[in-house]
Amino acid sequence: MLLSHGGGGRASHLFVGSVFGRLAAAAHPRQDAAVLPRPAGRIAVSTDSFVVTPCEFPGGSLGTLAACGTLNDVAVMGARPEWLTAAFIIEEGLPVDLLTRMVTDLQRAADEAGVPVVAADTKVVGRGAADGLFITTTGGGAVRDDAAVGSDRAFPGDAVILSGTIGDHGLAVMAARAALPLEPPIESDCACIAPLAHLLQDAAGPAVHCMRDPTRGGLAAALNEIAADSAVTIRVYEDLLPVRRTVREACELLGLDPAHAANEGKLIAVVSADAAPSALEALRSHPLGREATLIGEVADRSDGQVRLATAFGAERVLDMPSGELLPRIC
Amino acid sequence: MLLSHGGGGRASHLFVGSVFGRLAAAAHPRQDAAVLPRPAGRIAVSTDSFVVTPCEFPGGSLGTLAACGTLNDVAVMGARPEWLTAAFIIEEGLPVDLLTRMVTDLQRAADEAGVPVVAADTKVVGRGAADGLFITTTGGGAVRDDAAVGSDRAFPGDAVILSGTIGDHGLAVMAARAALPLEPPIESDCACIAPLAHLLQDAAGPAVHCMRDPTRGGLAAALNEIAADSAVTIRVYEDLLPVRRTVREACELLGLDPAHAANEGKLIAVVSADAAPSALEALRSHPLGREATLIGEVADRSDGQVRLATAFGAERVLDMPSGELLPRIC
Numbered sequence A, B: 001m002l003l004s005h006g007g008g009g010r011a012s013h014l015f016v017g018s019v020f021g022r023l024a025a026a027a028h029p030r031q032d033a034a035v036l037p038r039p040a041g042r043i044a045v046s047t048d049s050f051v052v053t054p055c056e057f058p059g060g061s062l063g064t065l066a067a068c069g070t071l072n073d074v075a076v077m078g079a080r081p082e083w084l085t086a087a088f089i090i091e092e093g094l095p096v097d098l099l100t101r102m103v104t105d106l107q108r109a110a111d112e113a114g115v116p117v118v119a120a121d122t123k124v125v126g127r128g129a130a131d132g133l134f135i136t137t138t139g140g141g142a143v144r145d146d147a148a149v150g151s152d153r154a155f156p157g158d159a160v161i162l163s164g165t166i167g168d169h170g171l172a173v174m175a176a177r178a179a180l181p182l183e184p185p186i187e188s189d190c191a192c193i194a195p196l197a198h199l200l201q202d203a204a205g206p207a208v209h210c211m212r213d214p215t216r217g218g219l220a221a222a223l224n225e226i227a228a229d230s231a232v233t234i235r236v237y238e239d240l241l242p243v244r245r246t247v248r249e250a251c252e253l254l255g256l257d258p259a260h261a262a263n264e265g266k267l268i269a270v271v272s273a274d275a276a277p278s279a280l281e282a283l284r285s286h287p288l289g290r291e292a293t294l295i296g297e298v299a300d301r302s303d304g305q306v307r308l309a310t311a312f313g314a315e316r317v318l319d320m321p322s323g324e325l326l327p328r329i330c
Helices: A010-020 A062-075 A096-112 A168-178 A194-207 A218-230 A245-254 A273-284 B010-020 B062-075 B096-112 B168-178 B194-207 B218-230 B245-254 B273-284
Strands: A034-036 A043-050 A079-091 A117-125 A133-143 A159-162 A208-212 A232-237 A268-271 A293-301 A305-309 A315-317 B034-036 B043-050 B079-091 B117-125 B133-143 B159-162 B208-212 B232-237 B268-271 B293-301 B305-309 B315-317
Touching: A043 A062, A043 B079, A043 B117, A043 B133, A062 A079, A062 A096, A062 A133, A062 A194, A079 A096, A079 A194, A079 B043, A079 B133, A096 A117, A096 A133, A117 B043, A117 B133, A133 B043, A133 B079, A133 B117, A133 B133, A159 A273, A168 A245, A194 A208, A194 A268, A194 A273, A208 A218, A218 A232, A218 A268, A218 A305, A268 A273, A273 A293, B043 B062, B062 B079, B062 B096, B062 B133, B062 B194, B079 B096, B079 B194, B096 B117, B096 B133, B159 B273, B168 B245, B194 B208, B194 B268, B194 B273, B208 B218, B218 B232, B218 B268, B218 B305, B268 B273, B273 B293
Parallel strands: A079 A117, A232 A305, B079 B117, B232 B305
Antiparallel strands: A034 B043, A043 A133, A043 B034, A079 A133, A159 A268, A159 A293, A208 A268, A232 A293, A305 A315, B043 B133, B079 B133, B159 B268, B159 B293, B208 B268, B232 B293, B305 B315
């Protein structure tokens, strides 16, 4: 990458055509914005910058993450993702083949989710002014008519369901970064969970009270946010939390709590207790939700607390992660 | 800024609340996406990363630019901007008061445009992994029913109109970067041109064939894109191009062509010849368009070329800018 690739001139145009031609957005490279059909209802919009390092890791990449992460944020609002935009900040000297892989991964993840990339932008900054590549995506889509989800809608008695194992993404990235000699390597769970969210809503409709994807800060952060916003205590059971053996071992090695580690393809759902069986069945019908399981329940009204019941019958507070945590995990 | 401010944990939450509380998006900080009302027609969506350096310059800042730049891209599609998202990539060690000014500038520019910031994101990267602050914004809004604009819709005989002087933004940033002792300093023209676009459409409706905001690559890049996409030759008259004296002098000093220098608050409109007088009148009725003027016309069908007629009766090709141009100008 040369600085001139980002200047808006001839080099910039040629470059955008050659690398970004694979983005659907490039079909209209000369327009400054995309024009889309009117969506069918209220729309949900979400944006995220992705700065993960390293930008390739087992199970995914910065490109995959940039698509899935934003689509997931739209999906957990009860919406069907309908479009995605992508803005690339590229450090001069970034190998073009690496950039090409990231663009390809992003487009592939969007294709798999059935979501067009409708607009894109590139900026090139000098050597040392960025660390390789940052991608910011924004996504939107129509909120389902039957969606009535919000982090303030967890009620005492509700069931807390998790679509699969925790910590996979965080530990995959940490292990790749530290070049830990794990065999087999931990794979990120990076995936678009929109189909899971839709199956869940098809099965349980308005009995689905909250949906979250537990990314930065992990399960603990997501549950603490729900507990605080809904003014309830959430109780989860340590021995019900699904954690892969390799993830658990790497967590012990690195002194991390899997409940604080990031995920990029998981769904937390708070549903009314009577809808829990059909919700679980719906999630398990999809490959991404095969390991879906009940992990706890919403207990009393409170000022917002997450309690972890251990296998020994004790209970401790599962707090927000504090301090440095895992920088640049997504 | 500390790395822990971006980790998704407690420090991250407190920080987001303190600095980003001024963003309207922070009203719902715990949701991963915003939910918006159904827009009234087709929607236009645009995204851009902003990496300008220095991030404060006469007439604007990275924050102002991040709001205006994207709103302008939406407006030139014939749409009314209705929402904006903002994603911040922050280098560890960035002074919090600088970040606060940028967030405030962004929110103020959005407020002035009457557009809510509906979602935001922050990522913090280590020292040396970014250059201070990068902001990526995405905007959207409903396309006006009477809009029929596109860079492929310039027809022979059409008038080419420019809303004001060229090169102000590019030279303001270059002068600030080089600490040129200009008196008075050149001010960026950074502004939201959506009101100009609407006045123009109100006055000329479907007689407005193309609208563009000439940013990176300046007037030359924007006109070349229109010429190529419409397969026409565009002729502009050098002595009709409005250029401030200070900008012209700085261009001579730096060896730049003002037609290649970036603008951030200008509108190029290609309109049918009979609509040109009312189009000019409409633009001049707004403070941002007081200096609006006819600069040329669409000539014959061709493979796309922009010709500059000089004051001496000669004509030369006004090419796309090539090479390094002005990196990190927006």
